[in-house]
Amino acid sequence: MNILLDALSFSNIIVLSSIGLTLTYITLRIPNFAHGDLVTIGAYTALAVTRLLGLTPYAAIPLAFIASGSVALASYYLVYRPLDKRGASAVVLMIASMSTEIILRASLHIFADAMTLSTKSYWRGFLFREDAGWPFSYVTISTLSAVLIITVLYLFLHHTKYGIALRAAVENPSLASAIGINVDRARAVSWLIAGGLAGVSGVFIPFRTPTDPETGWALLLRMFAASVLGGLNRVFGAILGGYVVGLSEVLGIYLLSGPPIHLSTAYRPAIPFTILVLLLLLAPRGLSGIEWRRLLCRVLSKVSPRG
Amino acid sequence: MLLEVRELTAGYGDVRVIEDISFSLRSEELLAVLGPNGSGKSTLMKALMGLATIHRGKVLFKGEDVTGLKPHEKARRGIVYVPQMNNVFENLTVKENLLMAGYTMKDELWERIKEVLELLPPLKELMGRKAWTLSGGERQMLALAMALVRNPELLILDEPTASLAPTVAERIISLVAHVKESKGVGVILVEQNAKLALSLSDKALLMVSGRQVYLGAANELLSRGDISSLYLGIR
Numbered sequence: 027m028n029i030l031l032d033a034l035s036f037s038n039i040i041v042l043s044s045i046g047l048t049l050t051y052i053t054l055r056i057p058n059f060a061h062g063d064l065v066t067i068g069a070y071t072a073l074a075v076t077r078l079l080g081l082t083p084y085a086a087i088p089l090a091f092i093a094s095g096s097v098a099l100a101s102y103y104l105v106y107r108p109l110d111k112r113g114a115s116a117v118v119l120m121i122a123s124m125s126t127e128i129i130l131r132a133s134l135h136i137f138a139d140a141m142t143l144s145t146k147s148y149w150r151g152f153l154f155r156e157d158a159g160w161p162f163s164y165v166t167i168s169t170l171s172a173v174l175i176i177t178v179l180y181l182f183l184h185h186t187k188y189g190i191a192l193r194a195a196v197e198n199p200s201l202a203s204a205i206g207i208n209v210d211r212a213r214a215v216s217w218l219i220a221g222g223l224a225g226v227s228g229v230f231i232p233f234r235t236p237t238d239p240e241t242g243w244a245l246l247l248r249m250f251a252a253s254v255l256g257g258l259n260r261v262f263g264a265i266l267g268g269y270v271v272g273l274s275e276v277l278g279i280y281l282l283s284g285p286p287i288h289l290s291t292a293y294r295p296a297i298p299f300t301i302l303v304l305l306l307l308l309a310p311r312g313l314s315g316i317e318w319r320r321l322l323c324r325v326l327s328k329v330s331p332r333g
Numbered sequence: 334m335l336l337e338v339r340e341l342t343a344g345y346g347d348v349r350v351i352e353d354i355s356f357s358l359r360s361e362e363l364l365a366v367l368g369p370n371g372s373g374k375s376t377l378m379k380a381l382m383g384l385a386t387i388h389r390g391k392v393l394f395k396g397e398d399v400t401g402l403k404p405h406e407k408a409r410r411g412i413v414y415v416p417q418m419n420n421v422f423e424n425l426t427v428k429e430n431l432l433m434a435g436y437t438m439k440d441e442l443w444e445r446i447k448e449v450l451e452l453l454p455p456l457k458e459l460m461g462r463k464a465w466t467l468s469g470g471e472r473q474m475l476a477l478a479m480a481l482v483r484n485p486e487l488l489i490l491d492e493p494t495a496s497l498a499p500t501v502a503e504r505i506i507s508l509v510a511h512v513k514e515s516k517g518v519g520v521i522l523v524e525q526n527a528k529l530a531l532s533l534s535d536k537a538l539l540m541v542s543g544r545q546v547y548l549g550a551a552n553e554l555l556s557r558g559d560i561s562s563l564y565l566g567i568r
Contacts, residue, residue: 113346187432194422194433200384201419205483206408206437259424 037272038168042227044252044264046220056119062242063130064094068228091222098221134239151236164233257312271298335519341390343380350376351543363520365530368540374523382414411486420476423465434479470501
């Protein structure tokens with residue numbers, strides 16, 4: 027049972043962060059290599075709230091959204107928007123994204139060292155313990171948060187005028203612009219939301235693994251895998267991709283490390299990527315690109331006897 | 334005067350595609366922009382909307398200089414542009430597309446959508462469908478409906494009948510002419526089917542290699558056998 031809960035909590039982290047990664051990919055058509063660091067910023071915001079204010083890490087969820095969202099927004103306005111306006115190619119934008127990642131990760135290292143010195147407590151490799159006075163486990167909170175955020179995001183993107191405009195602006199900027207949508211603002215909002223979701227996912231990481239400035243970077247490949255698996259153009263495909271990646275990694279190594287295979291846990295990260303490659307060979311447009319209804323009809327027609 | 338274009342030179346980045354284009358348009362006038370492939374017709378439309386780089390010249394809309402305005406600012410002034418390609422939001426439903434078309438409108442939006450659906454009744458049955466599932470004709474109909482929802486003062490249509498069956502194309506063009514008459518809208522129409530476009534237009538602008546070679550009455554262009562047979566294939 028514990029392994030299932032661990033798999034679920036890991037998947038929640040991947041799902042929340044990969045939704046944001048997909049959103050930024052759709053807006054500028056580049057993978058944001060700095061997205062993992064936005065997750066780490068969320069984790070450090072939670073640490074600051076617990077150490078400096080003495081509050082529960084859950085109280086940091088809104089603050090983590092704001093902190094990581096603001097950094098994402100700043101990177102959009104200071105780096106990507108000026109480059110995009112100058113007609114930079116996808117390669118140039120990608121290199122800018124890698125550079126931003128290195129700057130953010132270095133800044134996190136400097137911040138961790140500075141806080142370690144000033145507070146005389148170690149700001150690396152930190153873990154959050156379950157609060158004895160808190161009625162819910164972090165698995166419950168992270169699951170509820172993921173469900174709540176996904177529901178709110180869905181309602182916002184599909185049932186509000188501004189949300190639909192945001193989808194329109196990221197899909198077809200020139201048409202959106204021609205009908206009066208401020209595409210620049212819509213992109214900025216997308217980056218704010220994407221960064222914010224990464225920040226929220228970061229709050230839950232220290233509950234299950236020691237966290238330091240490298241944590242988000244180490245998780246980035248899993249986020250990419252979830253986005254690609256879900257179908258890079260579909261925000262909600264990342265949910266499906268995230269749960270496949272998260273569950274397969276945790277449950278996969280649990281099953282493979284036991285008898286009779288006894289696979290070393292060092293191979294753990296290879297499991298979701300093996301599944302990613304295999305699934306992409308079967309469905310090149312990702313899981314959300316599969317026409318499930320047609321597939322089901324075909325399977326049923328083969329299974330059921332002909333009348 | 335609804336629109337005045339003065340010596341417009343435009344292109345993409347440093348590349349100049351059209352040079353020294355000048356014309357004017359009144360409300361209730363339809364200007365057909367004609368010319369062979371690669372003559373710069375679409376670039377002219379994009380330049381009018383602020384989607385191409387303007388190197389020189391002026392665009393005046395109802396006397397106001399709108400040359401440097403951003404596309405969304407022009408849209409809010411009543412200039413509506415329907416591009417040749419990618420003119421609907423593929424991943425949005427027909428209903429969401431129509432809602433987005435009236436993004437800048439407030440209370441009157443649903444009334445406007447109902448009015449437009451009366452003009453294009455086949456769309457009523459397609460409201461819940463994603464735009465990418467529509468046929469070419471249905472898609473062009475949706476693009477035109479989106480333009481009409483916005484209550485345009487100036488309607489810029491870039492080849493609205495491209496790759497449509499002749500009957501559907503005629504229906505779209507006659508609807509454009511009807512809107513021009515009934516709503517008093519100024520229309521700029523880029524069209525490959527020169528004969529069809531000229532039969533409904535008041536004026537014509539013929540472009541060749543980025544320059545204008547004819548500007549005048551549409552029926553006069555039809556009578557100019559030298560130009561119309563050389564550039565438009567009309568004999």
